[in-house]
Amino acid sequence: xxxxxxxxxxxxxxxxxxxxxxxxxxxxxxxxxxxxxxxxxxxxxxxxxxxxxxxxxxxxxxxxxxxxxxxxxxxxxxxxxxxxxxxxxxxxxxxxxxxxxxxxxxxxxxxxxxxxxxxxxxxxxxxxxxxxxxxxxxxxxxxxxxxxxxxxxxxxxxxxxxxxxxxxxxxxxxxxxxxxxxxxxxxxxxxxxxxxxxxxxxxxxxxxxxxxxxxxxxxxxxxxxxxxxxxxxxxxxxx
Amino acid sequence: xxxxxxxxxxxxxxxxxxxxxxxxxxxxxxxxxxxxxxxxxxxxxxxxxxxxxxxxxxxxxxxxxxxxxxxxxxxxxxxxxxxxxxxxxxxxxxxxxxxxxxxxxxxxxxxxxxxxxxxxxxxxxxxxxxxxxxxxxxxxxxxxxxxxxxxxxxxxxxxxxxxxxxxxxxxxxxxxxxxxxxxxxxxxxxxxxxxxxxxxxxxxxxxxxxxxxxxxxxxxxxxxxxxxxxxxxxxxxxx
Amino acid sequence: xxxxxxxxxxxxxxxxxxxxxxxxxxxxxxxxxxxxxxxxxxxxxxxxxxxxxxxxxxxxxxxxxxxxxxxxxxxxxxxxxxxxxxxxxxxxxxxxxxxxxxxxxxxxxxxxxxxxxxxxxxxxxxxxxxxxxxxxxxxxxxxxxxxxxxxxxxxxxxxxxxxxxxxxxxxxxxxxxxxxxxxxxxxxxxxxxxxxxxxxxxxxxxxxxxxxxxxxxxxxxxxxxxxxxxxxxxxxxxx
Amino acid sequence: xxxxxxxxxxxxxxxxxxxxxxxxxxxxxxxxxxxxxxxxxxxxxxxxxxxxxxxxxxxxxxxxxxxxxxxxxxxxxxxxxxxxxxxxxxxxxxxxxxxxxxxxxxxxxxxxxxxxxxxxxxxxxxxxxxxxxxxxxxxxxxxxxxxxxxxxxxxxxxxxxxxxxxxxxxxxxxxxxxxxxxxxxxxxxxxxxxxxxxxxxxxxxxxxxxxxxxxxxxxxxxxxxxxxxxxxxxxxxxx
Numbered sequence: 001x002x003x004x005x006x007x008x009x010x011x012x013x014x015x016x017x018x019x020x021x022x023x024x025x026x027x028x029x030x031x032x033x034x035x036x037x038x039x040x041x042x043x044x045x046x047x048x049x050x051x052x053x054x055x056x057x058x059x060x061x062x063x064x065x066x067x068x069x070x071x072x073x074x075x076x077x078x079x080x081x082x083x084x085x086x087x088x089x090x091x092x093x094x095x096x097x098x099x100x101x102x103x104x105x106x107x108x109x110x111x112x113x114x115x116x117x118x119x120x121x122x123x124x125x126x127x128x129x130x131x132x133x134x135x136x137x138x139x140x141x142x143x144x145x146x147x148x149x150x151x152x153x154x155x156x157x158x159x160x161x162x163x164x165x166x167x168x169x170x171x172x173x174x175x176x177x178x179x180x181x182x183x184x185x186x187x188x189x190x191x192x193x194x195x196x197x198x199x200x201x202x203x204x205x206x207x208x209x210x211x212x213x214x215x216x217x218x219x220x221x222x223x224x225x226x227x228x229x230x231x232x233x234x235x236x237x238x239x
Numbered sequence: 240x241x242x243x244x245x246x247x248x249x250x251x252x253x254x255x256x257x258x259x260x261x262x263x264x265x266x267x268x269x270x271x272x273x274x275x276x277x278x279x280x281x282x283x284x285x286x287x288x289x290x291x292x293x294x295x296x297x298x299x300x301x302x303x304x305x306x307x308x309x310x311x312x313x314x315x316x317x318x319x320x321x322x323x324x325x326x327x328x329x330x331x332x333x334x335x336x337x338x339x340x341x342x343x344x345x346x347x348x349x350x351x352x353x354x355x356x357x358x359x360x361x362x363x364x365x366x367x368x369x370x371x372x373x374x375x376x377x378x379x380x381x382x383x384x385x386x387x388x389x390x391x392x393x394x395x396x397x398x399x400x401x402x403x404x405x406x407x408x409x410x411x412x413x414x415x416x417x418x419x420x421x422x423x424x425x426x427x428x429x430x431x432x433x434x435x436x437x438x439x440x441x442x443x444x445x446x447x448x449x450x451x452x453x454x455x456x457x458x459x460x461x462x463x464x465x466x467x468x469x470x471x472x473x474x475x476x477x478x
Numbered sequence: 479x480x481x482x483x484x485x486x487x488x489x490x491x492x493x494x495x496x497x498x499x500x501x502x503x504x505x506x507x508x509x510x511x512x513x514x515x516x517x518x519x520x521x522x523x524x525x526x527x528x529x530x531x532x533x534x535x536x537x538x539x540x541x542x543x544x545x546x547x548x549x550x551x552x553x554x555x556x557x558x559x560x561x562x563x564x565x566x567x568x569x570x571x572x573x574x575x576x577x578x579x580x581x582x583x584x585x586x587x588x589x590x591x592x593x594x595x596x597x598x599x600x601x602x603x604x605x606x607x608x609x610x611x612x613x614x615x616x617x618x619x620x621x622x623x624x625x626x627x628x629x630x631x632x633x634x635x636x637x638x639x640x641x642x643x644x645x646x647x648x649x650x651x652x653x654x655x656x657x658x659x660x661x662x663x664x665x666x667x668x669x670x671x672x673x674x675x676x677x678x679x680x681x682x683x684x685x686x687x688x689x690x691x692x693x694x695x696x697x698x699x700x701x702x703x704x705x706x707x708x709x710x711x712x713x714x715x716x717x
Numbered sequence: 718x719x720x721x722x723x724x725x726x727x728x729x730x731x732x733x734x735x736x737x738x739x740x741x742x743x744x745x746x747x748x749x750x751x752x753x754x755x756x757x758x759x760x761x762x763x764x765x766x767x768x769x770x771x772x773x774x775x776x777x778x779x780x781x782x783x784x785x786x787x788x789x790x791x792x793x794x795x796x797x798x799x800x801x802x803x804x805x806x807x808x809x810x811x812x813x814x815x816x817x818x819x820x821x822x823x824x825x826x827x828x829x830x831x832x833x834x835x836x837x838x839x840x841x842x843x844x845x846x847x848x849x850x851x852x853x854x855x856x857x858x859x860x861x862x863x864x865x866x867x868x869x870x871x872x873x874x875x876x877x878x879x880x881x882x883x884x885x886x887x888x889x890x891x892x893x894x895x896x897x898x899x900x901x902x903x904x905x906x907x908x909x910x911x912x913x914x915x916x917x918x919x920x921x922x923x924x925x926x927x928x929x930x931x932x933x934x935x936x937x938x939x940x941x942x943x944x945x946x947x948x949x950x951x952x953x954x955x956x
Contacts, residue, residue: 105919112915151412158419160400161877163641164407168881173868180875188908191427195673196915198435202347212690212929213452218938221457224464225941390651397658399639402880403646430666434912437590437674441583451690451929460696463703629890636897638878642885669905676913680825690929699935702942 003062003069010055015093018086021048022126025083029129030146032136049083056080084130087122091115105200109193116189120157120182127179128153134171141168157183242301242308249294254332257325260287261365264322268368269385271375288322295319323369326361330354348432355428359396359421366418367392373410380407396422481540481547488533493571496564499526500604503561507607508624510614527561534558562608565600569593583678587671594667598635598660605657606631612649619646635661720779720786727772732810735803738765739843742800746846747863749853766800773797801847804839808832826910833906837874837899844896845870851888858885874900 027033028041056076063069070077079085128149135141135149143149143165152165156179167173260283266272267280295315302308309316318324367388374380374388382388382404391404395418406415499522505511506519534554541547548555557563606627613619613627621627621643630643634657645654738761744750745758773793780786787794796802845866852858852866860866860882869882873896884893 108915108919147409147412151416154416154419155400156877158398158423159637159875159877160395160398160419160422161402161639161872161879162400162405163402163878163880164405166879166881170864173864177868177871180871180877183877184875184904185907187423187427188904188911190424191430191669191908192673192912192915194427195431195434195670195912196919198347198351198431199438199916200919202435202439213454213457213696215930215934217454217457217461218691218930218934221461221464222938222941224461225938225945228464228467228945386648386651390655393655393658394639397637397662398876399634399637399658399661400641400878401639401644402641403644426662426666429663430669430908431912433666434670434673434909437587437670438677441586441674441678452693452696452935456693456696457930460700460703463700467703467706625887625890629894632894632897633878636876636901638873638876638897638900639880640878640883641880642883665901665905668902669908672905673909673912676825676829676909677916680913680917691932691935695932695935699939699942702939706942706945 001062002064003059006059006062014052014055014086015089017048017051018089021045021083021086022090024048025126026129029133045083048086052080052086084126087126090122091118105196109197112189112193116186116193120186123179123182124150124153124157127175131167131172131175134169134175135167138169138172141172143167143172153179156180157186159183159187240301241303242298245298245301253291253294253325254328256287256290257328260284260322260325261329263287264365265368268372284322287325291319291325323365326365329361330357345436348436351428351432355425355432359425362418362421363389363392363396366414370406370411370414373408373414374406377408377411380411382406382411392418395419396425398422398426479540480542481537484537484540492530492533492564493567495526495529496567499523499561499564500568502526503604503607507611523561526564530558530564562604565604568600569596583674587675590667590671594664594671598664601657601660602628602631602635605653609645609650609653612647612653613645616647616650619650621645621650631657634658635664637661637665718779719781720776723776723779731769731772731803732806734765734768735806738762738800738803739807741765742843743846746850762800765803769797769803801843804843807839808835823914826914829906829910833903833910837903840896840899841867841870841874844892848884848889848892851886851892852884855886855889858889860884860889870896873897874903876900876904 024041024044028038028045031037031041033041059073059076060066060069075085079088128146131143131152132146132149135143143152148165152167155162155165156176159180167176263280263283267277267284270276270280272280298312298315299305299308314324318327367385370382370391371385371388374382382391387404391406394401394404395415398419406412502519502522506516506523509515509519511519537551537554538544538547553563557566606624609621609630610624610627613621621630626643630645633640633643634654637658645651741758741761745755745762748754748758750758776790776793777783777786792802796805845863848860848869849863849866852860860869865882869884872879872882873893876897884890
């Protein structure tokens, strides 16, 4: 079996593993688990982690040119090693919706907006969980409930930053920095998509006749001009 | 009577109901009503709510294909159920202004800016009212007057977030999140509209002769070339 | 003497009056004037105010169609009544620089950037002065020196909003709201100008031959095709 | 030896001096040096400063037209006088990467993004160092460790501004203002680059035939039409 066949068969399994990871992590943090339940949730998290590592190693082993495969699949490595990147797989599931495939401007913009919104929501959710986990443990931390963590993440991703809640641990601040910069990027995506839409709408003023001439039209015209040619002697045609 | 006729006749009534809703809600919150006055304002609010629900049900009943109508009028359902969406009707009143209909780039941009400003002002106003209502009741809340609530909404919609005022209740924070994300979207609309304007101005450098050729021009040219053709024998015309 | 001649002669005087206004206001606020000095500065401020009012009334009187002039000069009325708008005249002085006149894309963008930067600096300066004047007088105000006011204005116009300084009076908050929204608009102008530049640069890939065909080229081509025509009989030319 | 030859030979040396400057400054601030170590680091900083001043003076002396050279090399003067601008030389090193040279849209955007990211990271790093140095010395300052300074710089450059850390000294606030405005500009660069990408993608809908006609195509077509001409008498050709 080659690498592509393996990947086609395990793709859905990996998406499910991502979802299991998300649920188990949510349960461990929001439920503030202790004792057996904590151990159980941690085992599930470790198991999903193992699934990704094993899948990565098998794909590497099955690849024809391993060095080439390694260099062109750094994203897959990141997904295998860093749990949070697995959520990208959940976003990728959105492409399975038939109308999501990009053809024209509006569909491209719809796709970008759906991906952007999905990424934003997942980011707020997962960073709330992660920040809550580390900040709750800190003695001088101020983020203590999941609701507060979500509120903090929303205040941060929009770069509002009231300062009623903020991370005080190194890890918490790292998460915060990630959320802030993602917020700037997401605001950029929203603005850029709107700009593309307005530029396009503003340009289409006077029906098809006022649209820019196309290369196809010129080719058609050249054929017409060429058709005039053969009847005359000494015609030096040039392309 | 069919659904479209009904809607044409009740459209203005619904706009008036939206306005009554806005005034009654403002009065209840800003006036900090108690006793009979509170009950009276609440009855008016309930009455406007009922008007929208009844209108929705009548339109659904009058529709030819009810399933199709339901699926294509989810916005109308949202307006009927969630009072704040009714304000969209007030914005829609702006389209009645004749010069507001979009034709060319500048008019499209003017329309977007007018809508954006209208939506921004309405959003600041209604979210100030809503936040004041829930935060004033909270024992540790810090938004206590209407002026403070408006100041908070402005600080939030621009994503400045001083942190001198911030919501502490769940509902208040939900309103805050809505205001923040709307602020990001409104900033995007302003930027995108400016970008469209600058791109268009920067492109129109050297009069009409330097504008991109149009499809209409090419069609005119093709007609000219075709006109040359018929006089010659053995002309194999192709389109 | 007609209105246009009057305006041409008084234009520079009004710019000087704007500058005098700015200096006198700065002196009164930063110097924290009291006694005779305060009265003196206030008289100068009143005098510049009077200059604008008188100029407006004279221009209205000299105008041929007063109703038309009034309707098309609402900006002039605003400048006459509200001192801060006079600074627009100082910005307008930038157009006197010869290389500032817009012709091509780059010059348009340069002009927008120069205006934007000028407006931003003036806005930070004047709003710092105004906020300092009202906040210093408030018992629970926290903006007490000019340096603090400028810092507050910069933190506000970029929508950073640390919350170490913030207005507490109604007038101060009104100024703050103005600065915030201007900040959003200025950020939009910067972004839009950059976008126009990148879109233009990204489009010009392969020299002149890869640029979109122009309407002028098509007209030239039509003339060529027409030139082929006259030699043949039964030529029905159409434009 | 002329100025250009000198510059070609010293260019790499200056980049190395910039790097030495960066390392020595980092060491002095992060290490919180005192005594001999502080003196040593300061001597190294002074030495790199001297290298830039001497290089500037030599280039000015070697220049053919010194007044012209001075006026067209104000940036070089700024780099010589203000240490932080030297980091621009480090960014310029990125152009040495072969694939970084701009030709088409995607490469232009890649270049802008790489430069933007580089500038952002350098700015966060150097402003953290500078702010830490001045704020640590202030009695009421709240930025006391390098980690806190980096966190503050990130919170500031994204214009989030929690207000848990903020500069209290004049120099610190000047640095803060620089970081904030750079943050607005960097957000603009990200948004504008995304907008250019989306506009381009949205425009390329239907393959090459639907792209706007090019000037090169029209020139080819004109040559074809001209080729039809010579066979006929009385041909008044016009260009």
